[in-house]
Amino acid sequence: MKKQDTLYQLLFTALSLYLIFLMLRYPALSLEYASTGLTLWFTKMVPTLLPFMILSGIMIRMNLTERFVGLLHPLLHRIYGTSRNGSYTIIMGFLCGFPMGARIVGELYEQHKLSREESALLLSFCNNIGPIYFLSYVVPTLGIDRPGRPFLLMYGIPLLYGFLLMRIRPWMTRKVSSCENHPEARSLQARQPGSCSLLAAIDASVMSGLTGIARLGGYMVFFNLLTIVFQPFQHVNTNILNIYRCLLEITSGIDCSGRSINYAILILLPFGGFSCIAQTYSMIRQTDLSLRPYVYHKTVQTAVTAACYLLLYLHC
Numbered sequence: 001m002k003k004q005d006t007l008y009q010l011l012f013t014a015l016s017l018y019l020i021f022l023m024l025r026y027p028a029l030s031l032e033y034a035s036t037g038l039t040l041w042f043t044k045m046v047p048t049l050l051p052f053m054i055l056s057g058i059m060i061r062m063n064l065t066e067r068f069v070g071l072l073h074p075l076l077h078r079i080y081g082t083s084r085n086g087s088y089t090i091i092m093g094f095l096c097g098f099p100m101g102a103r104i105v106g107e108l109y110e111q112h113k114l115s116r117e118e119s120a121l122l123l124s125f126c127n128n129i130g131p132i133y134f135l136s137y138v139v140p141t142l143g144i145d146r147p148g149r150p151f152l153l154m155y156g157i158p159l160l161y162g163f164l165l166m167r168i169r170p171w172m173t174r175k176v177s178s179c180e181n182h183p184e185a186r187s188l189q190a191r192q193p194g195s196c197s198l199l200a201a202i203d204a205s206v207m208s209g210l211t212g213i214a215r216l217g218g219y220m221v222f223f224n225l226l227t228i229v230f231q232p233f234q235h236v237n238t239n240i241l242n243i244y245r246c247l248l249e250i251t252s253g254i255d256c257s258g259r260s261i262n263y264a265i266l267i268l269l270p271f272g273g274f275s276c277i278a279q280t281y282s283m284i285r286q287t288d289l290s291l292r293p294y295v296y297h298k299t300v301q302t303a304v305t306a307a308c309y310l311l312l313y314l315h316c
Helices: 003-025 027-061 073-080 084-096 100-110 116-123 131-142 148-168 171-175 183-191 198-230 238-248 250-257 262-268 274-284 292-315
Strands: none
Touching: 003 027, 003 198, 027 084, 027 100, 027 131, 027 198, 027 250, 073 084, 073 148, 084 100, 084 116, 084 148, 100 116, 100 274, 116 148, 116 292, 131 148, 131 250, 131 262, 148 262, 148 292, 198 238, 198 250, 198 274, 238 250, 238 262, 238 274, 250 262, 262 292, 274 292
């Protein structure tokens, strides 16, 4: 066994023992944090994500995704160089919100409807906080009177980042083409499974959606519980604790912070927190797609967002 592996094992063993001690030391607080994560999952994520998971799963299994993007694909292909299923990923990823972008990429890649190269590039910018979540939860919680500029930065930065990323690698547009005669396109089509019947697609999509949403709930409970780590250190600044909560689990972090660290929350939204990273992993774990590039691209987008807000703050 490598020394690095041994060090990791010792570190996580110590952290686990520390968490167990804190849960026994503060049982009521542990229950409160876990309950908060479970409540937010049930009231926010299940009603907003599960229907999209099921509907998207049905469309993928019935081979309807390419028809769905018929009108917008020519424009998206011209801008991003995507295949039809790549265009579908961009549309649904931005409309449905996190972690649907990663889920759609994972499902389409598993079904051989996206190449590995296109899947990896799409994953880097199509997995974001959803506009419904942003406008219905983030904006009122933070008390933002004029959400136009934050909304534009929230979604304009990943869209522009995706454009630059896709066009910086021009070979990508040659390998993934919507042209039926293209060798890569023919190879993908040859490996695609046949279309399911409606009832079979619904049944498979419901089961897959329930499994996926249950995993997300587990991640929300676990990462929300990690808030207890700093409980023995009461002298820690409240704003630092709130930023730590947002880095762990963005929804509960926003709920706890209220309007105390608005700029920090708006900057951290593109990153999504460690819970979001773990949830993204759960969406692509059945594939050979790597999580490391995803984390790198999210970090870069967060840094760009921070720079934009700093410029706006200095300008004002």
